[in-house]
Amino acid sequence: MTHEPTPSPGAGPAVVARAMVRRFGATVALDGLSFELARGELLGLVGPDGAGKTTAIRALAGLLALDGGEARVLGADPLSGANRERLGLMPQQYSLYRDLTVEENLHFFARLYVLPRAVYRERKERLLAITRLDRFTDRRADALSGGMYKKLALACALLHEPEVLLLDEPTNGVDPVSRRELWALLHEFVHGGMTVLVSTPYMDEAERCSRVALVHRGRALLDGEPGALIARFEDEAYEVHGGDRERLDAALAAHPAVLAASPAGARLKVVVARGARDEVARAIAPLGAELEPTHPDFEDLFLARIREAA
Ligand SMILES: Nc1ncnc2c1ncn2[C@@H]1O[C@H](COP(=O)(O)OP(=O)(O)OP(=O)(O)O)[C@@H](O)[C@H]1O
Numbered sequence: 001m002t003h004e005p006t007p008s009p010g011a012g013p014a015v016v017a018r019a020m021v022r023r024f025g026a027t028v029a030l031d032g033l034s035f036e037l038a039r040g041e042l043l044g045l046v047g048p049d050g051a052g053k054t055t056a057i058r059a060l061a062g063l064l065a066l067d068g069g070e071a072r073v074l075g076a077d078p079l080s081g082a083n084r085e086r087l088g089l090m091p092q093q094y095s096l097y098r099d100l101t102v103e104e105n106l107h108f109f110a111r112l113y114v115l116p117r118a119v120y121r122e123r124k125e126r127l128l129a130i131t132r133l134d135r136f137t138d139r140r141a142d143a144l145s146g147g148m149y150k151k152l153a154l155a156c157a158l159l160h161e162p163e164v165l166l167l168d169e170p171t172n173g174v175d176p177v178s179r180r181e182l183w184a185l186l187h188e189f190v191h192g193g194m195t196v197l198v199s200t201p202y203m204d205e206a207e208r209c210s211r212v213a214l215v216h217r218g219r220a221l222l223d224g225e226p227g228a229l230i231a232r233f234e235d236e237a238y239e240v241h242g243g244d245r246e247r248l249d250a251a252l253a254a255h256p257a258v259l260a261a262s263p264a265g266a267r268l269k270v271v272v273a274r275g276a277r278d279e280v281a282r283a284i285a286p287l288g289a290e291l292e293p294t295h296p297d298f299e300d301l302f303l304a305r306i307r308e309a310a
Contacts, residue, residue: 012075014039014164014195015060021068021218022055029055031218032069037197037211039163042190044209045199046302052218053199054092057168060197061089073164085113088162092169094153098142102133102152105141106159113160120159127155130185147178154185165189167198171205183208203299214302221305230296235259235304236277237296240268243289255283260303269294271304 015037022030029052037043045053058064059071062078076082096105106127110120128134131151141149150170157165167186171179183205186196190210198209206212207226214222222229240248248268252261257276262269270291272280281291 013037013072014041014074015043015197016070016072017056017060018072019069020056020059020066020071022052022059022064022066028218030059030066030069033215033219034069035213035220035223037164037195039195040190040193042186042196042198042210044206044212045197045215046201046203046206046209046212046298047199047215048201051215053201053215054168055218056215057089057091057166057197057199061087061166083164085160086163088157088160088165090153090157090165090167090170092172094150094157096141096149096153096156099140101138101140102128102144103137105152105156109156109159115159123159123161127158130188131155132181145175145178147174147181150174150178150182151185154182158189162194164195165197167196169199169201171200171202179205203302204297206298206302212298214305216306216309221309222301226298229301230298233296233301233304234274235296235300236272236274237294237300238270238272238277238280238291239264239294240270240284240289241292243284243287247287248284248289251284251287252280255280259307260300262299262303264294269300271296271300 013036017033017035020030020033033052033056035043045056047053059066060073060078062081062084065079071078074083074086097108100108106124128137131154133148133151133155136148141152144152154170171182174182186198190196209226211224212226213220252258252270257273257280258270259273260271277291
């Protein structure tokens, strides 16, 4: 009888997604998505609704089978269940018991994980403190704000101290202060050695990740450290000053060198193909508008890449 070699606990990447393919009828949710996470790394899967983020996370959590490619978590096929207790999952709709209090929910999950009483007590104290829910232990889950609810869900997903944590859009629908707190928590966990994969539809959150994979239509359009991706951005970003907004929108949408146009406060921000500034400036000058250079951000990068990919 032959045995597959057991991977040593510290060896190899924590998470591997290799050319993952998954279809739902005629819909291709994953179309060759690949990325990897080293141990102790925080990777953001950033992409719009329907990009395939949830499907990728579900495949890595062992909740659905792939039609092609490979998923590995801590060296094992997630479907095998081999590493289930080393994995934490916070799905988009995290099912807490809404009629139970904060403490009762934690207790429920502790029983699910069969945690010894003393271990549970110690972890509960710590998780309540870091999520700052310690003042609300008697509040029912359905009376928590959106941000507090997510933090309780996070605490429940962490009770068994997973080595790898998968979070599906944890900041969706959460106010900006709680969003910042959630990100700070994730960085703390990573600092403590945890591997974290987090999905988000918010482009501005890309900058909070140590690495991001930009997902669009089931594939990664870009993968790298956010600062480096922006630094390598070859197109040019401008603010548009003056002009009538409606006529400008039409002119910019029709111009082949304009890769993206999006509102930036009261103004428009455009991404222009490298070297095409003068050409675009000439096209909008008759409308009384001009271009002023600005710094590209992750949204510019993303919109430009989607346009190129199309
Ligand atoms: N169980 C399913 N049955 C049919 N289609 C599905 C199913 N799950 C996902 N899809 C489709 O697969 C595509 C990718 O969906 P997925 O939920 O992975 O995207 P997402 O990036 O997580 O976006 P969202 O934030 O909207 O969940 C979408 O077109 C979606 O409608």
